[in-house]
């Protein structure tokens with residue numbers, strides 16, 4: 001089995017076997033109207049949201065009207081096709097700066113996975129043969145510095161950090177200068193988690209942006225919200241507030257492996273229309289995967305690669 005597909009299939013196991021497990025049981029069976037009602041409930045339970053759930057079940061109902069011999073697997077294929085259309089255009093790429101370093105700034109609410117994602121991205125960039133500096137702008141949470149330091153050592157990546165309580169914008173400045181003088185291709189800034197309704201903390205993000213723009217008017221080329229994929233539709237309002245304060249360019253959706261509600265990603269994309277660059281499918285450095293619509297949709301519905 002193709003390895004990216006396998007990563008998605010393994011990572012999304014909890015959604016496919018947990019919430020959608022009943023659909024898998026119907027695979028080789030001829031389905032009935034009540035099975036379609038059941039599929040509807042299941043999709044809703046997996047956090048697909050009302051719009052996506054009804055788009056999928058309507059397509060299945062229409063197919064059932066035409067073809068009474070419809071099997072569970074055919075219904076899953078229809079579900080995957082409808083979901084793929086909803087997610088069309090959602091795959092995105094990092095934007096690269098004309099003059100290095102390309103700046104990636106990760107923002108989001110507490111515990112969404114920013115520090116871990118910063119480390120995973122650094123690992124991916126390093127593996128691609130490019131150089132990277134990590135900037136620890138999370139000066140708020142005491143343990144955050146230690147956490148990113150451990151990752152930087154493990155990955156053998158340069159880190160610019162400061163003491164607990166320091167001005168995060170000053171760290172962003174120092175980190176940019178360090179990345180520039182070292183000729184690094186990328187700078188990844190990890191910021192402190194913040195609640196989207198805390199105005200002073202949101203203003204701090206605007207300050208980080210101003211500092212970066214002074215160094216390079218096009219920076220940060222990538223202002224990315226890290227969204228905990230298991231939190232469902234709550235993330236939508238949060239992301240809107242971050243977009244207002246920090247002008248987001250893209251999303252990374254984490255922890256899809258730890259939830260049976262992996263359908264939330266569709267609702268989040270539908271509302272925000274921000275490209276999804278990567279998804280987190282585990283805690284290890286190699287568990288950050290480029291978002292792949294087909295692999296996501298087929299894995300969710302328990303289908304094979306093709």
Ligand SMILES: Nc1nc2c(ncn2[C@@H]2O[C@H](COP(=O)(O)OP(=O)(O)OP(=O)(O)O)[C@@H](O)[C@H]2O)c(=O)[nH]1
Nearest residue numbers: 110111112113114115116193254255258280281282
């Ligand atoms: N299973 C799983 N766990 C993840 C993933 N991404 C992050 N985590 C875990 O989620 C927890 C929080 O991650 P952090 O990276 O510390 O989150 P953060 O956003 O930096 O946290 P704050 O700085 O407090 O806002 C950690 O235990 C991570 O290992 C993922 O894709 N899958």
